[in-house]
């Protein structure tokens with residue numbers, strides 16, 4: 111089954127051409143987990159997946175492969191992680207929900223345009239940024255509704271208090287803008303989920319470890335003090351999406367509530383995790399969020415097809431582990447990631463981390479086993495392709511500047527610590543309404559449990575020979 115060797119070189123257009131792999135060098139070794147943490151926190155974890163999500167195709171040459179979701183789910187289930195969490199098949203987002211952030215004419219376009227009808231829409235392509243990065247593909251609108259519905263449901267689950275961590279690897283499409291798609295992202299499920307969380311939590315923290323700047327989310331909440339966005343990414347002014355400089359800090363009420371951590375090529379495990387922990391410790395102390403949304407884009411791993419960092423799966427996961435320790439309700443979502451065998455490894459490892467389960471390195475047998483040759487390991491060697499251009503002096507100066515920005519917040523006796531009146535009654539009324547939509551969207555393939563929630567999708571996998579179709 112050794113399908114899909116990633117030998118295609120994808121070159122044109124903005125997102126992809128921003129790749130500048132350097133020459134090979136050695137990355138520093140990462141001190142792996144087990145660093146004396148006392149883990150008494152036993153969060154209830156909800157996991158959202160819809161098998162169909164892995165079957166969409168952006169196009170043969172396009173680096174975004176939804177099939178990575180199928181690979182991830184297979185590893186997660188074959189490691190038995192579904193026994194440690196509630197697995198849900200989420201409903202699709204409704205148009206009304208997507209309208210909470212996106213413009214009506216843009217939604218109308220997404221709904222109507224298909225590969226068959228695109229001839230009628232050519233004149234809108236420039237307006238809506240349609241091209242190589244964001245092509246029109248079959249089922250595009252449905253794909254958007256599926257991954258966004260999952261993030262919205264995950265947010266509601268956190269609000270209802272029936273889980274502590276909600277995982278949606280389908281989501282995390284952080285570049286999408288109100289009026290247009292960007293960087294392979296059409297609907298911004300993160301913004302939609304945060305808007306839900308803000309109905310209950312006075313302050314929501316967004317953290318982004320994708321190699322690209324989380325521009326769509328930052329832009330959406332740039333002027334509010336109720337959402338702090340923190341993005342760690344490559345930045346040189348040219349690398350996609352071109353934003354994310356350290357002096358982008360927010361404006362108006364939101365001044366200082368956007369935190370950007372611009373990095374150079376080749377950052378290694380030790381530097382990255384140290385920086386992440388230092389910044390996030392200060393952010394958590396200062397901002398005191400009621401909920402955290404953690405975007406886990408896997409293109410920050412070494413050997414990513416579009417990425418230029420040197421991170422290992424262990425180091426990437428260490429960021430998730432670190433955030434979990436705070437014990438704050440958390441949504442964990444996907445994002446970029448273009449060497450798909452490593453995306454699946456990364457998100458499987460991180461599913462284990464949120465569940466508090468240490469996974470053996472040897473991958474379990476699964477129908478996609480040959481994808482993971484030759485090592486069949488959860489932790490392949492990923493560093494060394496790119497020279498580390500982040501000097502100690504650069505990182506020290508960067509850290510100092512970010513901590514200084516956060517000190518401004520500490521000093522300000524400000525509105526941010528007021529508890530905003532939660533819209534819980536409105537939320538409950540919406541829940542009732544959306545439950546009806548859940549029922550309508552069920553398609554007869556899953557049953558209700560007694561509480562009116564979904565049956566665990568994991569039950570569909572127990573004990574049978576689960577055979578997914580290859581997705582491309």
Ligand SMILES: [Zn+2]
Pocket residue numbers: 320321322407409445446447
């Ligand atoms: Zn990315």
